[in-house]
Amino acid sequence: MLELRNVWKSFEQRHGRKDVLRGINVRLRRGDHLGILGRNGAGKSTLVRVLAGVEAPTRGSIRREMLMSWPLGGGYGIQSSLTGRNNARFIARLYGMSLSQTEVFVEDFSELGRYFDEPVKYYSSGMRSRLMMALSFAVDFDGYLVDEALSTGDARFANKCLTMFEERRKNAAVIMISHNLNHVRRYCRTAAVLRNGILEFYEDVDEAIAAYQGL
Template sequence: MNDLLLENIHKTFPIRHGRGKQVVLDSISLRVRPGERWGIMGPNGAGKSTIIQIISGSLTPDSGTVHRGMDVSWPIAFGGAFHSSLTGRDNARLIARVYGVDVDETVAGVEAFAELGTYLDEPVKTYSSGMNSRLSFALSMAIDF
């Protein structure tokens, strides 16, 4: 099967004040077939980022199964893929290695597209949200999925 399949995904997070957990995803099932394009929309706190993180594999559901029968790229807006103590350049190198693409070509593409100048050699934790978004989008453009 070449589909991305989520079956009965359940995810909770602890409530900061008080006892218990906040249910964010409750029995979510989804099938994405090759060639399909999906958008995830909803109000704040609806679980959009949570489902994206579960799809990408960076977050584990409390229960349910995820079958990735196709390659899954990291989401364009998902800056959580970056290591905050590394520079933007080092993060680009790391992600290029993880995805098995040419490191120098990827870094050159990110450098040209993100237009971060000398900030590309600064730790990502010093970036503004706009700079982080530029780096994330540049990486998404530099790696062919």
């Protein structure tokens, strides 16, 4: 379970304090698929960082009883002087997975060919993001955090990402923070709108989307 209780996040700025999150309450269990919609500047990125656990709330408490993913497709902790294979091994070691199985999975999924054994710094941006996606899908998290990016690359690769996401989310929780209303409609069972630093929950996804579009 992941639970946020009255979570506030404030930043000290030159012209005073800015409260970006002003009392977020949310509880997420395995199998819950929650979409969060919000306009630019509503505090989505801040919420992502708090949910990911990289930044602590200024006030309030977080109970974390499941292993949440890093924002899907993000290159956090990726060492660009190392090869794709070495980075895959790092993720495997970090999350206690079989090295060989993880290597095979990432090599196959990322479609990097011989570049899998080249340092990541020589990758094109497309290759990089394919590797990131493969690494994100390599770990069976209890909960997946999606910050906009759910897929990458051409239509075929993007489809592969979506298929894999379907597979991974079956038994997991999902928090999807997105502008993409189609994705939210397709993958989320509940949705909330982030406005004025708080989450407004709606009866169903369509209602949340309507409220978001009315903003």
